[in-house]
Amino acid sequence: MRKRKESPAVDPQLQPASTLPGVGPAVAEKLAARGLLHVQDFWFQLPLRYEDRTRLTPVAALRPGMTAQVLGRVVAVERGFRGRPTLRIVVADDSRGGLALRFFHFNRAQLAQFAPGRRILCFGEARPGLHGLEMVHPSYRLLAEDAVVVPGDRLDPVYPTVDGIGPASFARLVDAALQRLPDAATLELLPADACARLGLPGLREALLLAHRPPPGDELAGFADGSHPALRRLALEELLAHTLSLRRQRVALRRHGAAAVRPGSRLAKDLRGRLKFALTGAQQRVLQEIAGDIARPEPMLRLVQGDVGSGKTVVAALAAADVVAAGHQVALMAPTELLAEQHLANFRAWFDALGVEVAWLAGKVTGRARTATLARIADGRAQIVVGTHALMQQQVAFAGLALAIVDEQHRFGVHQRLALRDKGLAGDRVPHQLVMTATPIPRTLAMSAYADLDVSVIDEMPPGRTPVTTVAVNADRRGEVVARIQAACAEGRQAYWVCTLIEDSEEVEAQAAQSTFELLGTALPGLRLGLLHGRMKPAEKQAVMARFKAGELQLLVATTVIEVGVDVPNASLMIIENAERLGLAQLHQLRGRVGRGAAASSCVLMYKGPLSAMARERLEVMRASTDGFLIAEKDLELRGPGELLGTRQTGLAAFRIADLGRDAALLPHVQEIADALLAQDPQVADRLVARWVGAAARFAGA
Template sequence: MQPVVSLPGCGARTAEKLAARGIVSVQDLWLHLPLRYEDRTRVVPIRSLVPGEPAQFEGRVEAVESGFRFRPQLKVAVSDESGATVLLRFFHFHRAQVAAFAVGRRIRCYGEVRPGAHGLECVHPSYRLLGDDRNEPLPDGLDPVYPAVEGVGAPTLARLIGAAIARLPDDAAPELLPPELRARLGLPGLREALAVAHRPPPETDLAALAEGRHPALRRLILEELLAHHISLRRQRIALKAEGAQPLRTHGRLAERLLATLPFSLTAAQRRVFAECRADLAEPSPMLRLVQGDVGSGKTVVAALAALLAVEAGRQVALMAPTELLAEQHLANFRTWLEPLGVRVQWLAGKLAGRARTAALEAIADGSAQVVVGTHALMQAGVVFHDLALAIVDEQHRFGVHQRLALRDKGASGSQVPHQLVMTATPIPRTLAMTAYADLDVSVLDELPPGRTPVQTVAVSAERRAEVVARIRAACAEGRQAYWVCTLIEDSDEVEAQAAQTTYERLAAQLPELRVGLVHGRLKAAAKQEVMRAFKARELDVLVATTVIEVGVDVPNASLMLIENAERLGLAQLHQLRGRVGRGAAASSCVLLYQPPLSAMARERIEAMRASSDGFFIAEKDLELRGPGELLGTRQTGLAAFRVADLARDAALLPAVRECADLLLAEAPERADRLVARWVGGAARYAGA
């Protein structure tokens, strides 16, 4: 494997910056694939520019104006032989730049134009000043735009990747896929696929490349999915080989808990608990995912599994991604387990001083039998006496390193703790078989009796006043309501401002009601206090951002309003809807949308109105390929994908499993090379 420093123009400092991004070899540069492409192979007359579409155009500078009155701004008018003019607008510039834009100078620009106050304008285009030669050459291929590498300029990165591509060996040398599979799927060889991905010819279908439909991209997607799938399966084999202490008990504590619960388990809960119990009795570690819709009763199953470990004289850790969710688990576990004589210990970042010292001592000496907490469970100072079962809730919100760190707390010799992970995000079977190839999957596909279905309606934002009146009526009957603000901007600050505005407006419109506000910019303590007040019925309406998506349990809340619902994916809409309908009262979810709806948004909203089944919703989300990511912000147990997208590329998953079976059985050394190529050092973490 050739190091990147072997490429001309790649010095030690550049190599260091690349290594920080995980790029250490020439092969790694082959797989640093473009985010998108720019077509600079032709020049479009200014008159033919289409707003919203990126294009390359050129002309002469007609006028230049720079000013600093409100904010620095440079405006350059450019026109061409078609007689049309476009205004270039720069907000970040220097004096030398202003001087270079001499009137009459020819310029070639690339960017996206939009309608302005006086015609078309282009903000911060990339540009090149030209000489008077009319025959300035144009590139003969599309220009790739690569994911940025900190400290390495885009031109340097593109040059190094070009040099790496020039070193691609003959097709036979790097080829690892079985030829019969390639032929059946109509996929090119690796050399051809990489050449097209990095340097697509001008006639290439850019939409097919962007959407992963082009044969060259499908070839790379299949190989990447295959590498991750094999990595997970290998990790599972390695974990199972490590061994675990079998937890064989009479289950008396679990029976006592079942006798005290004010409800009976569903058939699905009994089945999943039986699966967990059988796993825990084995001398190899349980690696089980319990996935179930919102409110399907995963926490009770986790508590029953925890009691099997406690009865065997061992410790249990339950980790949740937020203090809000962890505190909810703590309340449930204390209510259920402490009357049975089981000590439940709390550990979170805000625990300090003597309380923290006492908690760490109880965990270390084993007197804390069940420990509930957040990321704090994984900190260096936390030492368990005898950890036998690690339970992770909403596991897709944790990085793989974090889950590995929790598991390592109980590693002893050749033995590791059993692992139970839970998610309320229903995942289609096709995805689960690949994304969770290292886990046995149990499904809670039945809701507890007494849970009322949530009625879902879609209402145009123009009828906002009617919605406010509906909230007033619900609260007058003693119910509570959520008003969720959603924004497209990936910014806590902008979301917080929108929520603040909504909060002030609702407080003014509903002066007789107690309105609260919670968002991502609030400090943890303030957030907890607002949620506590809402749960204690000290607030009637809670205005929130999507921070309340997971884990909030307020049975008295019967109305959920989601503003700008058209901007969310189905999975997230379903999670938010799951915050109501948790009590016996009839509940409603109002999807407030901004007309006109796109075809995709209309389909999503129709799916929400048609069904409250999380698995139907997940399948529909997969079909629509909406922005709601089924597996959360971090791919479950997988390193970040370079080119594959599990939701988009689900149709390739049967071929991935078939190919994995073939390679592992007949060519394990090829499987090794494939994992090394795509996963590399991340392989250890793939099964965490």
């Protein structure tokens, strides 16, 4: 009789969650909603905290605030109705101490369980009660008379809640998944010496420690992320994300791109018409871009520069070379206000040189839209400036060779992919130049932008005067208003920024509308304008045009003016409720002044009392105008997710790693990534699949 051929065993890492005991279709659906699709996903679902049930504490030894496990007997059962049903169980042990267990939610079955004399094992936090210490809704287990209680030798994990799955059931699923952990050699994907050099355990040991740590002083390391087991897991997760981005970069570079010879006559003519000389930093970045676009492979470059450092003119000079070579350029910005600012600059630079700059945004409709789409499609529109409208299906380019994206972190991944795809021509894709005026700390850029070459414009144009920043309590509002009066009397202009459009009872912030009315009364001789996000595009544009032309002296606005507003005559910025904003946003708003030669000031008006973090933010703003230093501090205070806007970057949220906390690991991550990509790309693929999975295809957008 022939022996039946056995099917190969499925890698436990790839086994679906439905293979775990107790996981039917309904439970599998709930787990999938939390991203728990495979057995391996449970390995990396770490506990939120741990409970120490490794010892028994005598009742008499309990103290208020102590979380402990107690073994005793029920001595009394009391049921009360003071306002709501209450069940109070009195427990005692040989230490002659008494402890009350209080339940506000219970049923008849529970009530019947608690009979005087029953042995009970309970765990919870001891709190002061009316008649001594009590535990409110402790976890408990009623024991048989002959049951032996053997405390565990490991801490008990408490996992994040999953809708429809109780904590005990979920813990059992994690236990079942951990039982399928392969041996250390099979599980390990990192090079043999990578962890040893850093004094970190292997992956199997790290996982078992993270799920079931021994009691002792090491517990603090799990809370702050410094424990070697957590650092080992963070190292691998950061490596997987870096490999994902780098792999996307390699894949994209397999495509071709238009090779553009730099130094065209058009670029020279544009440079000759500029009313200012380029800084050394601008010239250096231009050379880096020129080297990229001269190659027949797509450029992937991020240009970082502080507010006012001159990123836009660098992009325009790069665009001139691409246009001179017979190709098209697209420049996309996240808001109409910022896009219109770019449109005004590009038309001022290119109209006289015979280059057609087209405009495409949501408000371009009807015949104007049809005509613009036709000029883009046949190539007459050589440069197209716009918003998200550039990515709509009807937009077709004749030959898009350079895609410029400003403030790129504000766009979703699919949107950036859609713009790049507008330039697909056979195997060729456009060069990509992304810009940001939000400086990214070097440690963050190493991980978040591992697929991009990074250029930094770290020099401000001559003639710019540093902005003086002061923090003022809102009680001194009258002095601030007087300061505006004085500045405008000298022929300067000012901004007053509010955080809301309309008054709200829930948030104590002066709304732009009411502030506009109040300031109109307080400053009757000044010409005021109002700008907020709910105004129609034409209204916003008209207000900004009047302010830029000097017809308005004071602009009351929401944070809609954070980017893209360039009025050199504005020398005073008032930011109301500054304590509510992050450092990056405060720095962006401050960058709206100091754009001319006049001495400029920024007043951070706050409402006390300040939290420690708010006080620190305002102090950083007062002490420094260096955007990169501010970005480092912002990373320290707020963490990477908020700073990058990771919901939109295409990076899956980190499960374990924290870019701020684990920054010291990033140089090692880069080193390991280089080695794996060069020597063992299959292992790199397995690491990406383990941690990033399906999100990897978007990571390089």
